[in-house]
Amino acid sequence: MQMQDLNDTIAFVKVVVEGSFTKAARRLRLPKTTLSRKVRDLEQRLGIQLLHRTTRRIGLTEAGTVYFERCRRIAEELEQAESAVAQLRDAPRGWLRVTTPPSFGMKVIAPLMPDFRASYPDVRIDLVLSHETLDLVARDIDVAIRMGPLQDSSMAARKLGALSRHVYAAPAYCASHGAPAHPDDLVRHATLASMTARRPTGHVWRLARAGEVRDVALDPVMTADDPEMLIPALLAGGGLVLATDFSMRPYRSAGQVVRVLDGWAASDVDLHAVFPGGRVQPPKVRSFLDFLVARIDLGDRAGQG
Template sequence: MDRLQAMQVFTRVVDSNSFTRAADSLGLPRATVTTAVQSLENLLHVRLLNRTTRRISLTPDGAAYYERCARILADIEETEASFREVSRGPKGRLRIDVPAPVGRLFLIPRLCEFHTRYPDIELVIGMGDRPVDLVRESVDCVIRVGELQDSTLVARRIGTMETVTCAAPDYLERHGAPGTLDDLQDHRAVHYFSSRTGRVIDLDFVVDDKVVEVKVPGKVSVNDADAYVACGLQGFGVIQPPRFMVHAHLQSGALREVLPQWQPSPMPISVVYLQNRHLSPKVRAFVDWAAELFSRCPILGRCDGHSTECSFVGTQDGHTLQALMDQPEMAVQP
């Protein structure tokens, strides 16, 4: 058995968590699968798997080798796919990761459109607020909000996320509406902290074309966007969520905008992928579709944050909304 085939056998054993199931799925004798893994261990001079009568598990070396094997095999599959049956369009498994609010409220409601256009692409969607390592976690591309730091990645700007400063009416009745940024020292804020660093992200405002951060006292801290909005709705303090997340709440009066004369700084939205992914047809298909999707919704484009061109429909609690994309396209800054 050659080394590439042995790598395929090893990854199948790990994925199926069983030598027997791996052998069945590959159409090989179990003894052949066992021998292939043992040969790899002898070649590498490390133990890849811990084996007991009931279960198998990766050793630290095995976990590192599995990640490399998965990436190598994926690269080979993508290279072959890019030259094979081109007329049928992009195909294969595509792993993406997006911020949970963007995925739940914006991307997921439009998946049928993507599937209709690219029926041979299988999407695997991760949603969360933590940053993912595209190489270690075998993710093909991600949608990220904010300035990008990793220069080894390729990024395409597809929109801008506008945020809004707001609070619940009962909170404002108890504390009054702030009239200046200095007034915020007498108020409370719901704190959002980074899942990666644990640092609280302060409120910020654009004043005379400069971003000013304001520390506001608070009694509740969360690291989830939905929980952040929920705490604001319950009157725990001032919040600065993405405008698209609270659009329905602002329309219904469940939240009220404060300090509109000082808008929070907008954040760029980018679709990001590895440099060696730029030739993959399935990655290119998703990147182009995401850019088109975002360009059709002005509330996620560069606008004044009060555009009525992109309307929303929500449940009574406002947690489910769907953008109606029949409006004229709005240019998104590159």
């Protein structure tokens, strides 16, 4: 097969995928007449009609269906190969749309963006703060920061780390009400619960220590869909909170909260960057993911308290 023959085949595949000569010509940046000639040349070379043409639509003949199914993957591989080479040449640029839970976006992602843009000044950031699991393709989102188990297997993902979780209280609360030593003690304490604790039967904290697991039914005095909204009540001595060590780090360092239930912890929460699947990532996405892996530190450096 000569190079011109291959170009004609790619033109045919693009016409079928796009559903019209007009759309395919626009995608290939070719005059419509040129594209039509390429498909006619291909049919002449093969000696058989591949497309039914009408004024309103195109359709595949039986031969066209067979040829399209065999050649579509070849055309896609060539397109991906050209894209891969272009990635090595092109610098990251353009708008990068990122969705993240509100608290994590405000506390972690947004403060890092000036440093990211210092390295990649041609990239602009559009942050979408939401608790919802947004459809990345429908919303034209490049990267989603997601906590917990991944749901959509059609998406690619890169793990950023894991968030450990413990129960916290303000020193003032412990001074007034004492500190629980065992999960069974929680029934006598005020608790502040986020949406992650919701179950069909109520609010539950699952805590474990050395292989022992307890599901603790709560009667919370306050709930919130955003864990960040519970922190003011926690700091004011309003009750106990099950929170990530990462989110509590600054408050522990300042002596505003302490861990309770020594040795007991909830399961870690995985943190992933999720993005539409594909063998080749756009430079702006690849650079952003590498930056997050290098800069996000989920370690618990605060002293025990």
